[in-house]
Each structure stands twice: as structure tokens, then as C-alpha cells.
Amino acid sequence: MRTFRTHFSYEALLELRSSYTCSSVKTDSKFTQQELPACKPILTPKWVISVFVLIGVIFVPIGVASLRASQQVVEIVDRYDDACVPANVTDKLAYIQDKSIQKSCTRTLTVTKDMNQPIFVYYQLDNFYQNHRRYVKSRSDDQLRDKSKAAVTTNCDPEATLNGKPIVPCGLIAWSLFNDTYNLILNNDNLTVDKKDISWKSDREHKFGSDVFPQNFQQGPLIGGKTLDPNVSQLSEQEDLIVWMRTAALPTFRKLYGRIHVDLKVNDTITVHLENNYNTYSFGGKKKLVLSTTTWLGGKNDFLGLAYLTVGGLCFFLAFAFTLLYLIKPRKSGDNNYLSWNRPPVGR
């Protein structure tokens, strides 16, 4: 047993010895003396007010521009999930799940403003948790990319295999592929919806293999959504799937359905023949068909512009308020009373 009686550190002793043998070279540089040239900003009224004004001056125009961009967008939104179920149907869920019923439905849209091509066709789902962890994980990137890895179906349960053979593409995302279809008719002419290049190029080229073909897809006892386009074989051409598999961030989301390369005039009427197949009734989700143009900033959303205006306005207000405060009540920084602890010291 060791007794520690005299307090003494051998380690320290060794250290001392070594530090005495090699004499320390004293360098008196600005760096070691912590005197590097530096800017020491201080929140002077002039500085503060100009910062606020500057932010305001930058933000308000951006806000205006953003708002204008958003206002320029023409957007036609049509909710059809309720309307496309016949009025006499009480159990919508049973109706939608009944494969024997033909669920065609016709909607009429009126163009409110001139719309220049390209016009984007979206479908919008509400309350659909594409971002649920179980859902997001339920895919096999390896399998989608590489023909030889068709058997890699980890995380894909319960849509991984069929009768012991792997499903390609496996997993819940692919299985629940959106299967409503839209046929747009403008003045009795079919409006061609261009479904090419609606997905990200990087996805098409690097995530979905051009030599990977669907196997056993949507052939199980429970069919989730759309079957793949039989006209194209390889996955990299299945753009609807690729778009769908890029999971949305939030429960309300749009997915690109296609583009229309025709300008629409105000008061044009578009008739939509749609097949209402997709089940959103079980979880109370809405379905919408959206036609929209874009600007440099994208689609219609006033929020960005308004937020810019708010922040810019707030900064102007702050600049004003601080100017006022500065004029009315100039700070007296020499006042001791600001020091909360400046009480008379005890016993001194």
C-alpha cells in the first residue's frame, strides 16, 4: 500500500527538470502576445442604424420582386377527391378499393389569366406522410441502380419478395405509386401532356438503372398503386416512378405530372377526364390537380416576398426606433448604476 503523506509529484519533478534543461526561447511576436491587429466593432448608433437601414434597403426590393414573381404565376388548383366520388356512395373507402368499378370523372377548369407555356401539371396530396421513416426507408437504392443487385431487398418488407423472388422495384414507396390519370381537353382538342423530363436528371441517370427491369411488381395479393408503364421497360424511363420516389419533405406536397406546351388564354375552359384510383380516403387526404406556370422564383407562394417585406420593414422600424431612442434618450455609458453588482463592497 502506498501512503501519500508528503505531497509531491514525481511527474512534476521530471517535467521541471526537463523544462530547466531546455531554456525557453522567448519570442515577443504580436501573435504570442495576443496583440494581433484586429477590428473591434462596437455597436455605435451610427453603425447600428446603418446596418438596419442597409438590411431594410436590401430586403424590401427583394421582397417586392419576390412578391411580384409570385403574383405573376397563374395557378389553377382543383380539388377532386370528394367531387369524383358519386354522391350516392357513403363508404368512400370501399368505393375506391373496389377494383371492379370504373372510376372515371370529369372536371372542368377555367383559366383565370393568360398562361404561357410551359404550363406545369401537378397532382397535390394532403396529409400523406411520404416522410414517414418506415416509408422513406422502404426502398433499395442498390436494386434500382444495378441489375445484378435485384435481390438486395433489405428494408423493403413487406413488399420485398413475391413467392421468394425479389420484387423490383421493391418497397412501400414504389408499391404505393400514385395512379390517378389525367386527360386534358382544351376546346375539344386533346392537350398533350408531356411526361418527358419531369424527373431530376441526376435521378434518371444515376439512381435508376437503364438496364434494370421491373419484376414481380404489383403482382402480390395487395395492390398498392400504379403498375409500371408496360410500353417502356427500363426503370430509368419510368419517370412517374422516379418523381414519386423522390420523397416529399412535408405531408402536403405536389408532384410533377407533366408539362403542357400550349399557351392558355383567359377564360379558356379545360375539361379533365381523370381516373380517380388513388386511395386517400382512408387517411382523409385531399387530392388536387394543379396547373401552374413558373417564374424565376418558381411557383406561386407569397410567403417569401411577404417575409422579406416583413424583415425589411422590421429593420426600418428598428432603425427608426433606435434613432428615436438615440435622440430622445442618449445613452450615458459612464453611469455606474448600470452595474447591478456595484453595491458598496462589504467591509471596505
Place this chain on the structure above:
Amino acid sequence: MAGDPTSSDRRRRRRGRRRDALRLSRLYSFACGGRPSFAGDDDRAASAGSRIGGPGFSRVQLAGEGQPPPDHLAASTSNSISTTKYNVFTFLPKSLFEQFRRVANVYFLLSAGIAYSPLAAYSSSSAIAPLVVVIVATMIKEAVEDYRRNQQDTEVNNRRTRVFKDGAFQDARWKDVRVGDIVRVDKDEFFPADLVLLASSYEDAICYVETMNLDGETNLKLKQSLEATSASLPDDDSFTGFGATIRCEDPNAHLYIFVGNIEIHGGQGDDHQHPLSPQQLLLRDSKLRNTEFVYGAVVFTGHDTKVMQNAMKVPSKRSNIERKMDWVIYLLLFSLFLISVVGSIFFGIATGDDIRDDGRMKRWYLRPDDTDIFFDPKNAAVAAVLHFFTAMMLYGYFIPISLYISIEIVKLLQALFINQDIHMYHEESDTPAHARTSNLNEELGQVDTILTDKTGTLTCNSMEFIKCSIAGTAYGRGVTEVERAMAKRKGSPLIADMDSGNQHFQPDEGKPAVKGFNFRDERVMDGNWVNQPNSQVIEMFFRLLAVCHTCIPEVDEESGKISYEAESPDEAAFVVAARELGFTFYQRTQTAVFLHEFDPMSGKQVDRSYKILNVLEFNSARKRMSVIVKNEEGKTFLFSKGADSVMFERLSGSQSAYKEVTQQHINEYADAGLRTLVLAYRELEENEYTNFDKKFTAAKNSISNDRDEKIDEVADLLERDLILLGATAVEDKLQKGVPECVDKLAQAGIKIWVLTGDKMETAINIGYACSLLRQGMKQIIITLDTADIITLEKGSDKAATIKASKDSVVRQINEGKKLVNATAGEAFALIIDGRSLTYALEDDTKDMFLDLAIGCGSVICCRSSPKQKALVTRLVKKGTGKVTLAIGDGANDVGMIQEADIGVGISGAEGMQAVMASDVSIAQFRFLERLLLVHGHWCYSRITSMICYFFYKNITFGVTMFLYEAYTSFSGQPFYNDWSMASYNVFFTSLPVIAMGVFDQDVSARFCLKFPMLYQEGPQNLLFRWRRILGWMFYGVCSGVIVFFLSASALQHQAFRRSGEVIDQSTLGATAYTCVVWAVNLQMLITVSYFTLVQHACIWAGVALWYVFLAVYGAITPSFSTTYYQVFAGALAGAPSYWVVTLLVSAAAVVPFFAFAVAKSWFFPDYHNQIQWLRHRERAHPDPEASADVEFGHALRQFSVRSTGVGVSARRDAAVLRRVNGGATTQVHHAADSPQQQQVS
């Protein structure tokens, strides 16, 4: 062998040398065996002698060539040492264990465990990577430190010594030395192991040892071997065939005890056992001095040696900030737990809902009918519980994983800056400041009370002969520090010229100052004393100084200069003084001292020798020291010097005419803070001496218990009827800059307690000298030197004495408290002596005592033992809960240095022990000012800002993730990509915060010193209050909310590019992440107050790194980058909305805090804000007097100097006040601040 010519030559040479060997041991006649020892040691030693062979004293070993160590010792015989914490095999497990003693790390380990289970929220490798980085970095640091220790061990282990082998002493490494070996150690070498001294180059087998490395004492200690061994072992060759058996105690840590015996084999029938004592033990790591060589037999090696048995790690101290930080971490862990629970409940509800009562699926796309346990609606509760663990892992970003390692890096760098500070570098001794433990840096900024030693800390511990009184005439015109201080105190007109004059009095122009000598008087210098009326007395006085001492002269052979090796600095000062005055002591033999004397008859230097007959040693009871010498004429003298209290009663009544004048001089000297000694002599008759010698020898040879008393008695008989020569006054010099430093520290609101072993008068004098005391300060003196107690003590009733003493102390404390309470606003000083302290520190009185002491401006504890110093430190630390700093230089301060929150060692003259026990070492007391006010404040403000910022940035990040969870029905899907999350703490946000921790300066060094009050931010912990911590956390939550909602609302379901693509999980995540990185780094711009290029580079590098990461990570194969493949180049970079959103969100996240910071700095500024303002104004108006800001500047200057109870400025305040009351009305503050201004600018 013996016939070998070379060996006999060598022998002859040795004998030749031995002939000049001296019998110096006689000088230390009293010292032998009388080394300091603890009471416990004595008891142990006394009882142990008979127990050799018993338990604890079982060691038996053989010594001599080829004597193998006994089997039971074989394992422990290696002399190699290892001070490393780890070896190759234990490194991994041991260092890992150390790492996981931290709560945060355990949490991260657990979440890494989760990462490898199906519970994982994101990929396991990215979850564990940050932990691995942090752990590996810490382990590398440990390994480097251990490697350095290993290098030092190797250096020590490979030192050379000589071991007797094959008939001769041969070179060997330290590590090869074995128990039982005979080694030879030469002058100025360290002993390689604990040795039993067998013989030395001196005929009486003594040797001198310096034990500085063990106990910090620089004076030489004497060791002497047994007659039995030294007689038979005259030289190298005599060890052939030598053998002995040593029986002794087992290895232990007691430095001053050694019990054993030695039996020499094959001697001339002399086979019996000789007892061994500490007197024969040479300890490893002490040094052989003033002795040509010694022979020793190794008894303890390696880790068995006493020094290694004593080795212990400096107790590791943790700073307050870190302890509080732990609480913050607990708080975060708790909130993490809480939100995980909340998340799990919602998740459970949502999951349970997925299958309705009628069996239909709600969210059919999740296939709740065919799922695993983690999402099973039928077992929603279980799923919720399991989800809890997922959530704990997912929200792990609330806990800043890299906080500990960042703090360690920052502190290490801060310590480097402290070590490098040129203003704390002492040029004369080439000693920089040295932060030995970096984990207390910020504590330096929080010191509330400083407990300081006096000797060697406030004072130089270099004694200077400054005055003397000879034959009733006072000589010496030097002005002492204390006299200067006292002159100031009296408010004499001297103040002005003292201030304008030099700090230190220069002895003579052109003449180099002599260490230990600051005497100036033309009447006696340069031989002029001959013309003084009492020249005979003066001659005798000087002679006594040159003869009556135990110093050893060392003549530098090159320059011929003589320096002295003395037991105490006082003694050295006397001999130096004698030398400077013409009585040069240049040689000491075993029986005589030799002087160059100035002969008044011839006016020339003559050599005289004095035969030393006896030395009557100094001890604390005798308080005097005498030598009996015979001069060349055959006359015998008794020269004596001692304390006035004992000397005056020994003077012969008739012959000491100037006794009273001398007494008066002594009083004056003591008043001036000087140490005085009375010198006297007496001529002895021949028969008187023979008579004494007989008795003295008899007393010395007696072996009864009261041997020492007998010796004292005999000496006492002789030391009577002395003739007074005069008195000496030696100044214990204040260290340079001490009064100013004390003043600054007082201005900073730091209390200073002096704990000294000196007597009350000296302590009070020093108190005056360094302005801790001043005129007009009420002194509360608690002492037991009162008449009634003394009377009681003379009686035999110990219990009554104790009770009376205790009562007296309690009464005095109560009276003091009443006085303090009654008169508010006045300054008090508490002075307490060691004996009263004993009672005051008892459990039932200590709180009362502390109360009183806190109420006093300055506290001086005199006559306190090392243990009392430690107890007082503990009392202050525990009692007030504030941070204490103990500063000292000697072995007696080690206790308090280790007890205090921060121990500071002065690397001065008194050895290294205090330094070794300390956390920071500095060369001079005055450096404390810069260490605390500048580095302490900086480190404190940096570390606190850094920790707050750490919490802020991680909470911001964590909150965005939590809010996103709410939109995924709490399913545990992370908002961001795995690897981007893992890099957050390591790459994008760590550099700026580390740069801030190392480089930021809220206030420059100059202003830190100019406005010492700034320091109070630390002791009052203004920068690490819960209010500030929670404020930053709240702000983190706000930022997170702003970032998430703004980016999620701006990028909803609409297209975010012209080409119509909509936002998805990866793009929204990457955008929000970009906003977080921007917001958090922009925040740094507001937080930092000192922008160097480094700081800028780190901030912008953090942001740039994120884009680089996005681009590079997105460019590599999608099987690795997964969701972030091409997310930047393909999707975001080309979308204006991404950039527009980034600008909006990062600005929106920072603007509120910016506005808050402005409002705070304008209307509720912290002290450092105000100083920043002042600096700014000063820069705007270089000439404040001429500008419109005069009033402002004046006001700030005014409050830069706080009215304090102690310190130079307080003294001036008081003096001015007195003057004001006397009539003229002066601006008090103006007078108070003007010197301050001079000093700093």
C-alpha cells in the same frame, strides 16, 4: 589485484586527497541526528527499533559484489521507474475507461449502440463517426502526454552511475542498479536509488546532501556513515570481498524515518549488528554536494524508493465553470429526454391509429397490417417505447459532442499564451509563467480571495544587510521599503519625491549592487570606521559577523570571488556584510576559519585565523547562536548573536553602557520592518573554557532522553555576562511591484489574506509596506499574548489554560464583530496569531471567525503553521463558496496551494516544491496582476462565451430537427442527411468557436489593467449565470424555430425552380441546413468582439466548408451520398429561390439577437461593454481633454478607480480626506485617479 601498480597508485592518490579532508562534521555538532521530524515519525522510530524482522520491518538483503538479491525481493529490484499512466497494452482499455467517465460520452456511446440496432434513425457509421473523432482526438492527446512522460523516464533510467563489479567501479545505467549493489556517487551527482551510506571522501565519513527535489529546502543536510563501515572501506579497492547483511523496514513514504541494521560479514570478529538510522540513508534524487564522493549500498530501488513512494499526482481540480457546465449538460439531457418522451407519445398515438377499429388501414401506404415491432399499431405502446430510444439518438445534437474536446483544445492554447506572455516573463531568472494545469484557466478570472504567503512571495526572501547599531551609534543610510511606505502613510512631504524617485535605492553610483548588502554609510565603509570613536568595538563587531556563523565559503577559481553557502539567507547576509566591510571570510577548515582582515594599525589586509573550539547551534528555543574561538594570540572568545529578548538578559550589567540606546535602535529597526539581531561577545579564561568543554563533551556524549536539554544547560552557563557590541538590521526585501500589485488586486475587488509564519510585528510591518494596512484603519488584533493567559500558562493546569484561551478568542471575535457591525463604511484589518487561530478554527467558532474576517478589509494571520494555512484556505473556500487562490513559494505553502481552488507557486529561491504542487507558476508576485486581471478575465469571458455559444448552436440545430419530426408524425426520420449531420459539430461550426475561445478579447489587456473593476464579472460569475446560459439556450430555440418555419414556409409545395421541380426532403433539408450554418456563423460575428484575421478566416471557412461539403459529397457516387447526390449542383445551386431563402432566413435568425445586443449595450451595458465604449470614444477623440466628451471620460475614469479599503490608492484617499477635513476642499476622486492614470498610460 592489490599488487597491481595502477591500482595502488590510485589508492595513494585517494589517500592524498583524504588528507585534506576536513572534520567539518564538528560544525554541525548539534545538527547531527537532529533533523526535523514529525511527531508521528518519532513515535514510529522509537518503537520500530525493536521490531526489525517483524511485520513492516521484514526486509533482509545482502550487500556487496555478487550478492544476489534475495528471492522475495527479486521481482522488485529493478531500479527503472515508470511514471507513465499507460503502457502499450493498457493504453486502449484504460484511456477508453477514462473517456467514458463523462456523462456526455456515455450518452454518446449508448446512442452509438442504438445506431447499430434496428432502432437507428440514421446510418450507424455516421452516428458513431463524431464520437470516434472526439475519442480518438482525446486519446491522441493522452498518448502524446504519456509519451513525453515516457521520454523523461527513459532519460532518468539511462543516467550513468558507477557500480562495483569485477573488482572495480564500472559505469552502469540507473535502471541496471540492483538492490545490494555498491555504488559510488561523485560530487554534484544525484543518488540513483536509496542508499545506505558506507563511506565518503571525508575521513569521518560525512557527506552533504541537497534535498531540494524532495522537500524543497535548499540548504545542505549532513549525513554520516557508521564508524563500522567507513573504517573498513577507505577506497575503491576495499570493496573486493566486502559483504554485509542489511535488515530494514519495508519500503514506505516517510522521508525522515529509516530503521534497520547492518551486519558486516567476514570482518575482524566484528560480526554484530550496527543500527542504521536516517542519518545513513541517502535518498534517490537528492544530490551530493561539497563532498568528493561517497560509497553506498543500495537498499531501495525504483518504485520502492522513498521519493517514488511519495510521488502522487497533483490532485486534479475542476473549475467551477466546468462543474456548472455539467449541470447544463444534465439539463440538456433532461430536455432531450422530455422531447423524446413527447415525440414517442405522439408517435404512439399516430401508429396506434393506423389500423382502425373496423380493421381497415388508415395510412395504408405504410402497410400497418404487415409490419415489424417498431411500427406495429397493435402494439403501439411498445412501438412508442422503442421509438423513445430512436428519438434519444436522433435528438442527440442537443448535446454538443465536441464541447469537451474543444474546451480542452482551447484551454491548452490559452495556457500556451499564458506561458508565452512576455509581461509575465522574469528576465533575471529566465522564468516565464507556466500554466501547469490548463483546466483552471477560467477560474483565474473568478478569484475572490487570495491567500498569500509572506516570505518569498510578497518578499524576496533575500536578506539585505541594511543597518546596524554599533556601540550605541546607528549606521546605515539606506531607506527601506517599509520606511518609504511608512513615510507615505504618515502623509509626509516625502511622498512626492519618493514617487518620482527610483523604486529601489541604488547603493552607490558605478558600483555594482552586491546581493544581500544594501548598506551605505561613509562613516564605516572603505575602512573609514578606523576613525570612528569606537573603532575597537566596530572591529570586534565586524569580526564577530565574519566568524560567528556556519557558512561555507566557495571560491570561484576563475574570478577569485567568494560566495557563501549558508543555512539561512540572514547568515549569508552577515558574512557578505563582513566581507564588504573589510573582514573577508575565505576559508573554513575543520577546526578553524580564515579571514582577510583590515588591520587598523597597518591599514593593510592581513590574514588571520581563528581556531574554532565549539559551535553552539541556533535553535528556536535558544534563539541565539554562539561560537567559541581561539585567536592567534591564544585568547579565547565567545561570540554570540541572538534575538534581543534573550540577549539583553545575558549582558553583563556594568560593561554595557549603550544598552539602552541599542534597544531603542532595535525598536526603530523593528518598526521599519527589519529583522534584528543583537551581537555580543565575551573573553573566556583558560580554565573557564576547559571546565565548560568537559561538561559540554559529557553532555554531548550522554545518551539519555534529555541530552539536548543538558547541552542547552551547559551552553547557558557560558553564555552570560556578555559584552554588547551592537545590533544588526536585515531587510526582508519586498518583491518588486508588490504594493502596486496589491493595490490593483484590491481595486479589482479581490480580497487578500496574508498567512505567514512570521511574528506579528514583522507581519504588520509588511502589511504596512504593501498597503494592506494603513493609518486610520481600525485594527482588530486577536491574540493570546495577554497577561492573564500567560499567567495561566505558567501554571500547570492545562485544561484551564485551554478553556480560558478559547473563551478569550471567542470574546475577542465577538467584540470585533460588534465593532465591525457598529461602524459601517470604515475599513478594518484583522490580525490574528497562530495560537488564537488554533481556537478560532475549531468547528464551533470557525463560522464566527469567518464572518468577522469577511467583514474586514484585510486579514493577516501570523505565526501560522503550514497546516493552519491549509485550514484557513479550506475555511474560506468552503465557508464563502467563492474561488480562492493560494500563492506561495515554499514547502510550507504546499498544503494551502493544494487546498485552494487555484494554487500558484512562485518559482523563486525556496526550492521547487510549491511550484510542483501548484496549478500555475509565476516568477514574481506582481505577475499575479496580469495573470488574474488580464489572462484570468480573458479566459473566463472566452470560455463562458464559448460554452454558451456551443449550447446555442447545437440547440438551434436540434430544434430544427425536432420541428421537422412534428411533420413526419414523429416517426424518427432525420431532417438532414446522415453525414452532413455528423459533420456539423466537427467541420462547419467548430473552428470559429475555437478561434473565439483562443483569440477573443472583450477588452484589451491595457484596459483590463486600467479598469480592474472589470474583473468582478468573474467572481460574481456574471457571464455564466443561469440567466445568461438559459438566455442563449432560449435564443437557440428561437433561431431553430425561425430557421425551420421560414424555410419550410418559403419552400412549400410549389415549384422552386423555373423548370417546375418541387422541393423534396433532401432539398428542403439541405436548404435548412445551409440556413443553420449561416445563422450560426453570422451569430459569431455579433458575439466576437475582437476580429483578427484568424477569426474571420475561421468564420468564413466554416460557411465555405459547408458548400464545399455539399458539392463534393454530392458529386461522389450516390451509393454513398444517398439523398444528397447532386443536391447542390443539380438542384439547389441553379435555383434563385435557394439563395433568396438562405439570405432571408439567416438574416431573420440573426436580426433579433442583433437588436437585443444593441439594446443591451445601449441601455443595460455590461461592464465590459462600457469599457468598449470608452475605448471607442477615446479613439474618436484622441485628446479627451479638448473634446466635448470630457465629462464622459472623466466619469469613466472616476469609476475605473473604485474606493477600496486597502491598497496604495486607498491610502491616498484616506490621506487626502484627512487633508480635506483639515480645511481645503479638494476633489477626492481626482486625487485618487491621477496616480492611476500615470501608472497605466
